[in-house]
Amino acid sequence: xxxxxxxxxxxxxxxxxKMTPTSQLCPCSSxxxxxxCCQPLHAGQLHASSAEQxxxxxxxxxxxxxxxxxxATIHPHQRQDNDEKTLAQTIKQTQWLGLKIIKHSQTEHxxxxxxxxxxxxxxxxxxxxxxxxxxxxxxxxxxxxxxxxPIKLSRNELCFCGSGKKxxxxxxxxxxx
Ligand SMILES: [Zn+2]
Ligand SMILES: [Zn+2]
Numbered sequence: 001x002x003x004x005x006x007x008x009x010x011x012x013x014x015x016x017x018k019m020t021p022t023s024q025l026c027p028c029s030s031x032x033x034x035x036x037c038c039q040p041l042h043a044g045q046l047h048a049s050s051a052e053q054x055x056x057x058x059x060x061x062x063x064x065x066x067x068x069x070x071x072a073t074i075h076p077h078q079r080q081d082n083d084e085k086t087l088a089q090t091i092k093q094t095q096w097l098g099l100k101i102i103k104h105s106q107t108e109h110x111x112x113x114x115x116x117x118x119x120x121x122x123x124x125x126x127x128x129x130x131x132x133x134x135x136x137x138x139x140x141x142x143x144x145x146x147x148x149x150p151i152k153l154s155r156n157e158l159c160f161c162g163s164g165k166k167x168x169x170x171x172x173x174x175x176x177x
Contacts, residue, residue, distance in 0.1 A: 101115045
């Protein structure tokens with residue numbers, strides 16, 4: 001996931017002190033508990049078995065403010081000196097609402113995952129990105145991503161936030177600015 005601090009205005013800051021108890025639903029919108037989803041990856045007990053799973057765990061790490069995990073899952077060649085600072089800024093400025101995986105294609109050593117991460121900014125915003133991943137020594141890494149225009153959502157589909165309600169009854173304002 002790209003750092004979206006650059007596309008957000010700097011004046012919104014959220015107090016990120018969210019700790020997801022293990023028995024609660026995972027932030028990645030998988031509808032599973034954190035314990036049975038992204039937690040073992042964040043804890044270093046498991047490696048992601050697919051690029052899609054890595055993508056989801058990186059989203060959860062953004063949500064939870066787990067900077068160490070975000071850096072560890074960037075391919076070493078792609079890491080920058082200011083990663084920690086940029087990530088901290090993005091995490092502080094962003095209130096994430098949900099994740100929707102659009103497409104996922106994977107070969108043995110490379111993968112592309114297209115997704116939308118929804119966030120609350122004056123209205124609901126979308127980070128629609130096509131991310132590249134590679135697998136090295138049995139481990140998936142994030143390489144980089146290409147930003148795409150926001151997707152159109154039907155007001156009658158279930159809300160991306162996982163509330164179980166239709167979009168029009170929940171985070172209804174989804175049109176791009
Ligand atoms: Zn998860
Ligand atoms: Zn919602």
